[in-house]
Amino acid sequence: MPRTALWSAIHKTLSAEIASGHFPPGEKLPTEAELSARFGVNRHTVRRALADLADEGMVHARRGAGVFVAARPVDYPVGRRTRLKQNLAAAGRTAGRETLSLISRPADPREAEALQIPEGDEVHVMEGISLIDGQPLAWFRSAFPAGRYPELGAALAASASITEALRAIGIADYTRAETRLTATRADAIQAGHLRLREGDPLLRAVSINIDPEGRPVEYGRTWFAGDRITLTVAPDP
Template sequence: MTSRTPIWKAIATTLRSEIAEGMYQKGDKLPTEAAFAARFGVNRHTVRQAVSALVAEGIVHSRRGAGVFVTMQPADYPIGRRVRFHQNLTAAGRTPAKSVLSLETRIARPAEAEALDLERDAMVHSYEGLSLTENQPIALFRSVFPAERFPQMLDHLRDNPSVTMALAQFGIDDYTRASTRINAKLATATQALHLRIAEGAPILRTISVNVATDGTPVEVGRTWFAGDMVTLTLSDD
């Protein structure tokens, strides 16, 4: 027998979607608990649970005696040939940051070896981390690089989490996205923990391959975007 979604979670999902769709702008004050209780046909305690979930996710904040206000809306994130995390969010008026979760050298997984045009069981560097804006996680990522071509890659990433800066240390001053695949997923418990969203919340996964100017693959990446925090847009750049 399938268990029903708690009413407060359903209300939180509705409000989260309305904020993502622009019904409430950043800085807007949300309706009162009483107004939401009347709208959804529930008691104020149920509404308070829903709003508390959004506060915990950083989508809204509560000011004692003043009400609940929208903290952020989805960031536009262009997907094009030249995709640079910091440039994208800075251009959108956001403050970008990255947090390193793990750096390791290991045997390439079959799909990684194929994407990077490597021999089976070749070694790769794997960089996993969080992309943030305004201190709010918006994406979980894994970037994988050929270890033989970029022997000190992880050392550079420890000093500076920027992939662009790390690749520049090896003479890769420019690289472009050769392919991108996007599909919808539901957040696992671990992904939800990192992204500060509910388990089972919608996320968008992209799988991309970046190449140097001579067409040689230099990076294969997977990124899991929090669905209500990011709006992916297609770009020719």
């Protein structure tokens, strides 16, 4: 009876452990040295097993960081109402946010045009990372008209979500006026925040949200990790 190749046995073991949740999506696998010690083989054998897992889409390597279990892509509905936190909750997944900065400054020309305010008027600008199950999904930058909503800066600082912050200042609902989607590639900063390699694919969404009176509330730019998002388009109810 022919013997099973060692790399194939390692591949089978790791594949089963990933499938059973031993290594959840987004988690880093042990290093090649640790796996070599665990299975009593050389690094070349471990590397062959990891390469086959990568070919199957179960893991992916990040240069200088290691090998990570591939995350399941999340559905991103393109419609009048896009609430990432609600969509993830409905799918049994957990949304989070890491705020990188929150400042007030003069609006640049693009922000002024999108928010329908004079160029140079003050805007609240938030930058941060959207998380899914504790792993980075997207890097975002959102601008809000400070003159129209002067109390929003404090609400954003105190809230876990933009929707909740808007509700706190009396905006019970808002809708998407437009969304523009383009493919791009991660620069060094984006790659670092999203735990990607520089040049990895991103999906950029540029959107304008409006309040019930049709006034722009938010001009947002979001860069999603390309392999962690799936666009879905359905008629709004």
